[in-house]
Amino acid sequence: MNTECECRQLIHTPRRIALTGGPGAGKTAVLDVIRRSFCRHVLVLPEAASILFQGGFPRHDTAAGREGAQRAIFRVQDELERIALEEQEAAVILCDRGTVDGLAYSSAPRDSFWTSVGTNHQAELSRYVAIVHLRTPAGAQGYDRSNPVRRESAQEAAILDARVLDVWSEHPKRSIIAAEESFAQKVEATLEAVRSELPRCCRSHAPDRPSTRDCA
Numbered sequence: 115m116n117t118e119c120e121c122r123q124l125i126h127t128p129r130r131i132a133l134t135g136g137p138g139a140g141k142t143a144v145l146d147v148i149r150r151s152f153c154r155h156v157l158v159l160p161e162a163a164s165i166l167f168q169g170g171f172p173r174h175d176t177a178a179g180r181e182g183a184q185r186a187i188f189r190v191q192d193e194l195e196r197i198a199l200e201e202q203e204a205a206v207i208l209c210d211r212g213t214v215d216g217l218a219y220s221s222a223p224r225d226s227f228w229t230s231v232g233t234n235h236q237a238e239l240s241r242y243v244a245i246v247h248l249r250t251p252a253g254a255q256g257y258d259r260s261n262p263v264r265r266e267s268a269q270e271a272a273i274l275d276a277r278v279l280d281v282w283s284e285h286p287k288r289s290i291i292a293a294e295e296s297f298a299q300k301v302e303a304t305l306e307a308v309r310s311e312l313p314r315c316c317r318s319h320a321p322d323r324p325s326t327r328d329c330a
């Protein structure tokens with residue numbers, strides 16, 4: 115489809131959506147589709163953990179190592195979002211996981227984790243206007259270990275998925291997509307989340323929506 119945007123707004127007030135879920139739920143493949151489906155005002159951020167671990171950030175299997183890695187991921191995520199907010203070009207920022215995911219991977223109690231990075235749970239939940247959670251398939255349903263950064267077994271992945279579900283549980287607007295759903299349904303749920311947050315000025319190029327052409 116044509117994703118050239120006719121929006122002439124020089125700035126937008128970006129709204130953030132977090133796409134999350136346990137390992138192997140198909141997040142990366144969904145994001146590849148989303149990236150090609152909207153105009154340039156829908157920005158898909160890279161995953162902070164992948165930036166760090168593919169860049170050689172050490173993975174120590176100690177409490178200090180795990181907590182330090184989660185603080186580093188938080189800080190990278192915070193800056194990725196901040197740059198996009200300050201640039202004001204994007205209307206929707208789709209985040210490959212959000213800051214709250216760190217709690218699921220940390221063994222520190224919730225409040226002490228947030229204190230260690232200078233924030234609190236409510237402030238972190240309220241970064242995102244909506245959450246899309248793709249559930250991790252159980253082993254037999256084809257848990258995918260092809261991602262080189264992934265180290266979990268299918269069982270560990272299922273536990274992480276449940277933890278991720280739990281840490282976001284107080285968010286007021288979540289779409290939870292069952293592992294049994296098809297890839298197309300996962301894509302559609304994510305497309306719909308983005309569409310519903312797109313401002314009017316950018317909607318003429320939202321996929322599967324009639325053209326409104328009432329750009330400011």
Ligand SMILES: [Zn+2]
Binds near residue numbers: 120315
């Ligand atoms: Zn646009």
Ligand SMILES: [Zn+2]
Binds near residue numbers: 122205
């Ligand atoms: Zn626009």
